[in-house]
Amino acid sequence: MKTKNRNWTILIVGGSIIIIGTILLLVQISRNHQENMSIIDECFDRFDEGNGVVVQKEGFWSPVTCERQ
Numbered sequence: 001m002k003t004k005n006r007n008w009t010i011l012i013v014g015g016s017i018i019i020i021g022t023i024l025l026l027v028q029i030s031r032n033h034q035e036n037m038s039i040i041d042e043c044f045d046r047f048d049e050g051n052g053v054v055v056q057k058e059g060f061w062s063p064v065t066c067e068r069q
Contacts, residue, residue, distance in 0.1 A: 032061065032063070035063060036057070036063060036064045039063060039064050039066060040055055040064060040066070042066075043055060043064075043066030046066075047066070047068050051068055051069055052068070052069035053066060053067070053068060053069060054066070054067045054068075054069050
C-alpha cells in the first residue's frame with residue numbers, strides 16, 4: 001500500500017512538472033514570436049524604399065535581424 005501511494009505521488013508531481021514546463025515554454029515561444037513580428041514590421045516600415053529587405057534568424061531562440069539588401 002505504501003509503494004502504491006508513493007507511485008501515485010511521483011506520477012502526480014512528475015506530470016505537474018511536465019505540464020508547467022510545457023506551459024512556460026509555450027509562453028516564451030509566444031513572446032519571442034510577438035517580438036520578432038514587431039521587429040519585422042518595424043523593419044519594413046523603416047526600409048520601405050523599394051530596394052529590398054533581408055530578414056534573417058540565426059537560431060530558434062534568437063531574434064530576427066533586418067538589413068537592407
